Amino acid sequence: MAIEQQLKDKTYYQMFINEHENIHPILALGEAFQEEAQKDLPDLADIRFAQGEVYFHHKDYEAAIFKWENITNELEPWARKNIADAYYELGMLSQAEDIYTALEVDDPTLRAEVALKLFSLYIHREKVNEAVTTIKKAVQTNPDYPNVTSIARDFFEKEEDWSNAVELAVNEAKRTGSLEWFDILLSYIEMGVTKAFAPNYFTQALVNLYNIDVKKFEQLVSAFWNSWRNENTYLTWMNEVNHLLLNLDLNRDDNWSELSKLHKETYISLIAGGYFIKELQDYVPVLLTNWMRLADNKNIVPAAASVLAWNELFPASLAVNIVEEAEQLISVTSFDMDELEECLKLFEAIMTWAESNEMGNNNRVRWIVEKIVDFDTQHLLVTGICDSGKSTFINTILGEDLQDSPTSSVVMFSHGQEEEIFEINDEECRKLSGFSDFRERMGRLRNALNSIIEFNYPNNFLKEQKFALMDTPGLNGNQQDHYEVFKYLQVADSILFVLDANEPLTNKERAIINQIQEQAPDLPIHFIISKMDVFEDEQDALRIFEETKEAIHSSWPDAQVMPFSSQYDRNQQIGDLKEFLKLCKNTRNIEDKRLAKLLYYIRTTIAGLLQKRIDIENQLIETVRWNEEMHMKLNGGLNQLKDTELHKSRMITKMFAEIKESVEVELIENVPKILKACAELIKEDSNFSTIHLDLNKEMNKRLQDYLEEQVMPKFYRTMQEWIENCQEELGQSQEFLYELGDGFNQMYGEEYVKLDCDFKVLDDWRRDIDRMTSHFQLETVNILLRRTPSQILLKSAGKLFGALSQNKSMLFNKYKSFVENEDYYEIAKTVSRQFFQPFELFEKSFERDVHLFYKNPLNQLNRCLEEAQSEIELNQEKLKELNANPELFRDPLTLFEVRLRQFEWMTVAGKGMQTVY
Incomplete structure (x- = not known):
């Protein structure tokens, strides 16, 4: 072990130096080298290795490399590693990396040293991913190597690589059982960096900690609990931790105050109306079971009351022994609580839920509760x-x-x-x-x-x-x-x-x-x-x-x-x-009696809200049915109105056409008579060279007088009668629409529609007729100035023979005969077209004007139709949501009833098996 330490520190050379000699290492190694070289089979490798170390320490890295390159004995792997160290110090990082990565050794110490050096090199070269891989491998292969886990932890924290930091802490906590690593994990939890992991990732570590230190176990579980409280994985954690607790031999005497408090808070939050019952049925029974097993003195009554309340509404969901224990505890354990405050909290929670779910403001019951307290x-x-x-x-x-x-x-x-x-x-x-x-x-x-x-x-x-x-x-x-x-x-x-x-x-x-x-x-x-x-x-x-x-x-x-x-x-x-x-x-006992009244109103409010949900569904069904009926009737009324509009438009146009046709017939009949009567103007002494001009002028004058004095007044009177007929026809439509609107308003229960037509259309027609019939100016009609063969012959003859008296009698007879026998049909048609020309645009506007007359009723009915259709779709969608998710209303109210029963059980704690209704 001492040699390994010397190799790590590059102090292997001290083996060749007598500690009592005051001699420079280079001199001592030189003497040793010369002494060894004198032998028949000299072994100079160890001395060269030692010389390389001394050169390295004196920063003569090239000399050190030279010495280490020739090592071929058991020190060769260390020499190769030292060569890489020298290149590292020389700044030749690529060469150093190549040597480090090429080394394949079995010695765990050397392997760890190489890994740490390579790790430092990667950090220096800013190769973070390679650094992570290297240090993780070093920890995995030799976690007990001095400082390797500390180095890894410091690196991960500095890089804010919390995933690897948490993984390291969990693995080391499980491997070593050291409370220090559990404390590090605790700090990560409190920092919020463990949330990315699935809750079951920590289960084994928690089991190990429970067997080491119960209080630290509670502290760590509580930290996890709070960190996942508002996360999507919260229920997953609940499932994991409660099944973990079920498998542990919990003892209530260990005073699990923090976990007991967390069980209480969690249970209250779960039944606060934010979850469906089908979601809770997999979690709450286990939660309540564990709560009963570890509840401290402050929470044993709430835990027992919660068990009994849940068991009442969801029988057989809890183990019989847990329910029996809860019954026993609730009957003998007294409990001190502010009953009124707790009761009012529950009431306010119900009211808040009702308002947020559009179940009314419930002002009357709020007033009642205010009076009760x-x-x-x-x-x-x-x-x-x-x-x-x-x-x-x-x-x-x-x-x-x-x-x-x-x-x-x-x-x-x-x-x-x-x-x-x-x-x-x-x-x-x-x-x-x-x-x-x-x-x-x-x-x-x-x-x-x-x-x-x-x-x-x-x-x-x-x-x-x-x-x-x-x-x-x-x-x-x-x-x-x-x-x-x-x-x-x-x-x-x-x-x-x-x-x-x-x-x-x-x-x-x-x-x-x-x-x-x-x-x-x-x-x-x-x-x-x-x-x-x-x-x-x-x-x-x-x-x-x-x-x-x-x-x-x-x-x-x-x-x-x-x-x-x-x-x-x-x-x-x-x-x-x-x-x-x-x-x-x-x-x-006024307080107890008022509390009982308050509980009564809470219970009736819950029942009332359940009924209100049914009432809402029935109301939606009735609203859909009513709007469908209204839609059908409105659509029928609209179609009837459109038919009426088309019919009235055609009728008004037809009446005008009949008037126009009668006037035209009269013109076709009378215009030729007027023109033929002009033959009387032809005399034997007339100037036949210009008579065609005189006759044409007179004919136009007589036509102007006829149209102005006879046709136009008569046409005006006829048009007034047409206006009156139109007013009568449109008035009938208005009466029909009033009746139709009254029918709809009776169904609406208010003056919702007002089907007023626009009678200004008739005023516009009157004004237009007055304007167009006030005066008529006939444009000069070319009657006798046309280029027909007869007219050309007569005009030519008049010019040639008109000056000769003997020819005037002949011209007189010819002209008179021509005027009296000429076909003036085309002239009559021309006059008729001129007469009706001002009325062409007027006639073309009938369809548009009739539409304007009915525009407001049409718009009103279309609006009502759209609103009815919108109401149908909106309420059908609401009905669909209600029917698809009936638990949206039912489940929160059922959970409020659970909370009510829990409260009622708490009020009788220590008083025997009585309950309050």
């Missing part, structure tokens, strides 16, 4: 059948006529610094504007019981007695109304039932009281017998009171009974009421 105020619920005198009694207590008519909502009257009135329903808490607004609410009938009214105002009686009065609508035979009123029974600390002295404690009243006691069996009930003034004889009044009181006590022996009349002296009655209400106060 107000321990400074007693809540007295005053009820009775209709006309029992309840409102009169309440007004007497309040000292004001606040209830002057039968109420339709539940009202809580309480003392406040100033008058404030609030209406609370599931969706909102709204402040009312004042007393008149309150009266209006009291008189309504529809959905009155969906809200509760809180009336705060300064009242000394309520302040002194620390009471709040809850007034209910009179109870009649409507069971649904009873159910809505009974929702508030658990808010009350006691009930005051008002009886009518005229007919006290009827069968109907007994039935109602029995219903109340079925809903709230622990709620004390007391009685007011009102209207006692109906008895003129005091003895009769006293008799009725005593008989009624006896009947009450036969069924409700603890009930307090008091006579009342609005005609009695108020001051006296108020004094009596104070004493009476003191007897009615339910102050014994």
Whole structure:
């Protein structure tokens, strides 16, 4: 071992030097070399090796290399390694690397030294990957070599190569069992660099640590637990660590405080609503089993309660012995906790979940819980059948006529610094504007019981007695109304039932009281017998009171009974009421009773949310059905409207065409007559050389007069009639659309569509017709100036023979005959085209204008169609999600019920096998 150390340190040369001689190593080795050389078979290798070392230490690396190159004995591998060291020192790194990598040796020390040198070389040359490979190989082949693991760790940490650093720490911890390496691993966990590894990678190391140091084991497991808490591998870790713990011989006496705390926190987080039950069923039973095995004194009751709660909702998921142990522990172990705080935390968690999942704001139940935790105020619920005198009694207590008519909502009257009135329903808490607004609410009938009214105002009686009065609508035979009123029974600390002295404690009243006691069996009930003034004889009044009181006590022996009349002296009655209400106060175990009420509302809230999920599904189904029906009806209405538009467009166009055709027929018939009549203008003494010009001019004038004075006025009147007919036709369409819109609005339940047509179209038509018929100017028509053979012949003859008197008679007859017998059909067509030319664009716009008339109804129906289709698709998608993942709603609420049962078990810890409902 000493020689290996000398070879490592390059001090092998000291073997040739007497430690007592004060001589330079070079001189000593030179003398030894000469002495050895004198022998018959000299062995100079060892001396040369030693000389190389001395040269190396004196930085004569080339001389050292020369000496080491000639070593052929057992020191040759070390010599080769030293040569590489010399090249390294000379900066000839490539040559050094080649020699290091070419060395193949069996000596573990030399192999480790070569690896470390090669590792240093790679770092120097910035070959990080090669450096990693080399140092890992060095650790793997000779991990006990001095400093090799420390060098590797320092290198990995410096390079932030946490994967290899963690791997090194785990392997060394398992190999050596050294707590130092477990501490290094702990530091890596706390740095967060172990998260990239699968949890099972560390299992064996943890098992080894458990057998070495239990406390360090808990510390390391807790660190892993916290590091994976918010990672995707969290459940994988839960599975791994809990199966690991199951296989260990855990002893609760070892005080696993940190692991016990982590089990509690993890269990609470798992059942907080973020996971599906099918995910948890593989993890929670094992988690609870281990929690029971290692729970410390602070957590043994929560652990046992959790086991029992989970077992209730998921029977047979836990081992029988674990459940039995939990039952035993919960019955004998007392537990101190802030029950109200824990209960409110659970309630708030449910409310937060409900809001985040669009299950409503649940303002009413929030208000109820707020009143339940107000321990400074007693809540007295005053009820009775209709006309029992309840409102009169309440007004007497309040000292004001606040209830002057039968109420339709539940009202809580309480003392406040100033008058404030609030209406609370599931969706909102709204402040009312004042007393008149309150009266209006009291008189309504529809959905009155969906809200509760809180009336705060300064009242000394309520302040002194620390009471709040809850007034209910009179109870009649409507069971649904009873159910809505009974929702508030658990808010009350006691009930005051008002009886009518005229007919006290009827069968109907007994039935109602029995219903109340079925809903709230622990709620004390007391009685007011009102209207006692109906008895003129005091003895009769006293008799009725005593008989009624006896009947009450036969069924409700603890009930307090008091006579009342609005005609009695108020001051006296108020004094009596104070004493009476003191007897009615339910102050014994008020905290426990209020806690039980709070648990009741938590349980009913969970049940209500489960029902709300069903209601949401049914509502979605109904919404889809309704929108599909609306879509079908809207589509039918739209198609009918389109048909109407097409029909009206064609009808209007046809009516205009008929008018136009009739005018054209008239023109074709009359224009030739007018032109032929112009023959009378031809005389024998006419100037036949220019007569064709004169006749053409006159003919155009007569046509202009005819069109202006006869055709156009008649056409205007006809067009006015056409407008009236169009208005009538379009008016019928509007009436139809109003009926159609009313039908749709009835289905919508509001004025959702307004199918107003655009009658401005008719105004535009009137304006256009007025403009186009106000004046007509006929462009000069070429009647007798055309190049027809007859006209050419006549015009030529007129010019040639017109000056000769003997020829005028002949020309007169010819012209007259020509004008009277000429075919003017084409001229009539030309005149007709000119006449109707201004109306061409007007006629072409009918289809567009009719569309504009119907544009708003069309747009409205198309919008409604699109909205209906969108609602169908949206709600179908929601239904698909609900049906595909029913656990989205069911599972969180089931887990809330688990938490509720856990809490209920904790409240009875140490009190025997009782539970709270």
